[in-house]
Amino acid sequence: MGLKQTLLNQVRKPNGKLGRVIATGMNKGHAKLAKWGLSNFLIEPNYVILDIGCGGGGNIKCFAEIIKDGKVYGIDYSETAIYISTKINKKHIENGIVEIYQGSVSSLPFKDNYFNLISGFEAYYFWPDLIRDLKEIYRVLKPNGYLILVNEGYICNNEKKRKKAEKWSKLGNFPIHTPDEYREFLNKAGFSNIQIFEEHKKGWITAIGMKKV
Numbered sequence: 001m002g003l004k005q006t007l008l009n010q011v012r013k014p015n016g017k018l019g020r021v022i023a024t025g026m027n028k029g030h031a032k033l034a035k036w037g038l039s040n041f042l043i044e045p046n047y048v049i050l051d052i053g054c055g056g057g058g059n060i061k062c063f064a065e066i067i068k069d070g071k072v073y074g075i076d077y078s079e080t081a082i083y084i085s086t087k088i089n090k091k092h093i094e095n096g097i098v099e100i101y102q103g104s105v106s107s108l109p110f111k112d113n114y115f116n117l118i119s120g121f122e123a124y125y126f127w128p129d130l131i132r133d134l135k136e137i138y139r140v141l142k143p144n145g146y147l148i149l150v151n152e153g154y155i156c157n158n159e160k161k162r163k164k165a166e167k168w169s170k171l172g173n174f175p176i177h178t179p180d181e182y183r184e185f186l187n188k189a190g191f192s193n194i195q196i197f198e199e200h201k202k203g204w205i206t207a208i209g210m211k212k213v
């Protein structure tokens with residue numbers, strides 16, 4: 001297997017020693033993207049938040065440092081990702097602010113109507129059945145709760161960035177979408193008040209949908 005394929009497999013599901021390095025590296029590598037993505041959204045101090053595909057847990061840590069009376073949960077199907085996320089959030093876990101679970105987006109171990117905010121940073125590409133998985137997210141969101149997807153690979157107008165994203169999506173065999181397709185799949189899963197933000201120079205996208213009941 002080539003180096004690129006090995007890296008793509010690790011990004012899809014960090015595993016073992018290399019997976020620990022990759023998960024830790026993603027915290028640094030995705031920090032600016034996540035910061036920009038969240039600048040499009042106001043997080044209330046009492047929010048109960050779930051980060052899906054939490055990887056190295058960097059975004060869980062950011063959320064935990066923003067909220068005051070809320071709580072942050074993380075979930076990832078990779079044992080290695082859970083190990084790193086737990087390690088870097090040790091203090092917040094001990095303080096009862098953070099809980100991290102191994103599990104899949106397709107079957108979230110949470111009751112209905114539980115979260116104010118659910119996030120996926122560089123994560124949705126790998127979800128096995130996008131509409132079904134988005135409906136599962138919808139189930140655990142509170143009425144008036146939000147889903148935020150923040151991604152660096154999408155079909156954008158910036159030709160250079162688009163070509164790069166298309167190359168990786170082909171190599172890694174995962175889908176990427178246009179902004180209109182984001183609207184379409186979020187709408188199909190039941191979300192409303194959909195907002196799309198684009199950072200054209202970088203080729204970044206943030207999609208926000210609301211559970212309006």
Ligand SMILES: C[S@@+](CC[C@H](N)C(=O)[O-])C[C@H]1O[C@@H](n2cnc3c(N)ncnc32)[C@H](O)[C@@H]1O
Pocket residue numbers: 011012013014026027030052053054055056057059075076077078081103104105106120121122123126127128
């Ligand atoms: C590209 S990484 C992004 C990690 C982190 N969100 C970040 O921005 O650095 C994608 C993560 O999603 C996780 N993942 C992929 N498919 C998943 C699924 N079906 N259920 C839960 N987690 C999944 C992977 O294990 C990996 O940690």
